[in-house]
Amino acid sequence: MDKVTFKDWLFALIGLLFTLSSLLIIQKDFNTGITTLVFFGACFAVAVHIIVRKLRLQRQSLRTVTVVGGEPIHASKKRIALLGIGMLAFGSTLMLFQPDDNRVFYGITLLIALTGAVLLVGLFSGRLAKTYIQFDPSGFTFGYPKGNVSIPWEAITDLYRGEIHNNQAVFLSVAAENILVAPASYLAKVNKQMASSRKWTGADFVIMTSTYGIDAPVLMAAIERYITQPEARAELLAQRKLSED
Incomplete structure (x- = not known):
């Protein structure tokens, strides 16, 4: 999972070659060159990011992971902003410079841009x-x-990590009858979300760890520690009290 594969290097190489070739295409067909540059430039950037991430995780050595208890770990605003701006710019540029009047292509790029805007x-x-x-x-x-x-x-019955479209993720399965939902009126929506998650991923909950700026091995190690070592849970309360003093 964390090993850089031949496919990773191949995708990076293809992205690089097409990105470089787009610089030549621009001289003859500006619109086609720009769309090629934007599309394959983005593909190359994603491929490089995946390779760098995997190399970093290979060097990672975890011993004990501790967490400050009672402190919300919010989704990273910076990462959401970068993703939104990137998708908006990517979709808008492809729409603006599409080489021909292709409605399917236009619809796809419009959807990407709107997703970024949302x-x-x-x-x-x-x-x-x-x-x-x-x-x-x-x-x-x-x-x-x-x-x-x-x-x-x-109540956590299964815990493992994996990837969704090359994005790090931690998967949790739970004993649904033991979860606590607040407010109670939110329970129906949670059950619906869990059913949908089980259908598509096989787990009740999926944490896309990059959303929170955390590596999947780190988050999984922390959760696993508090599942398997009940005595360690006391430190979550102790650290919470310390932060409140």
Whole structure:
């Protein structure tokens, strides 16, 4: 999972070659050259990011991971902003310089641009910033704009990490009857979200760790520690008290 594969290097090489070739295309066909540059330039950047991330994780050596208890770990505003700006700029540029009148291409690029715009609106309105995860002595909490879900440590039945479209993720399965939802009216929506998540990912909850600026191995090690070492949970309360003093 963390090993740089031949496919990773191949994608990076293809992205680089097409990015360089776009500089030649621009001289003959400006619009085609720009769209080629933007598309494959973005592909090259993503491929390089994946390679750098995997190399960094290979050098990572974890011993014990501790967390400040009772402190919400919010979604990174910087990462959401960069993603939103990137998608908006990417989609808008491809729309503006598309080489021919292709409605399908236009629709796809419009959707990308609108998605970026929605992310930025959600960020600046404060809605996305309200999403968080939190460690407590009693369990692990997901915070959402309209409610929160607290999962007792004993109710986490499966924990593993993986990737979704080359993005780091931690997957949790839980004993649904033991989770605590506040307010109670939010329970129906949580059950619906869990059912959808199980259908598409096989897990009740999925944490896209880059959203919070955390590496998946680090987050998984922390959660796993508090599941398997009940005595360690006391430090979550102790650190919370310390931060309040």
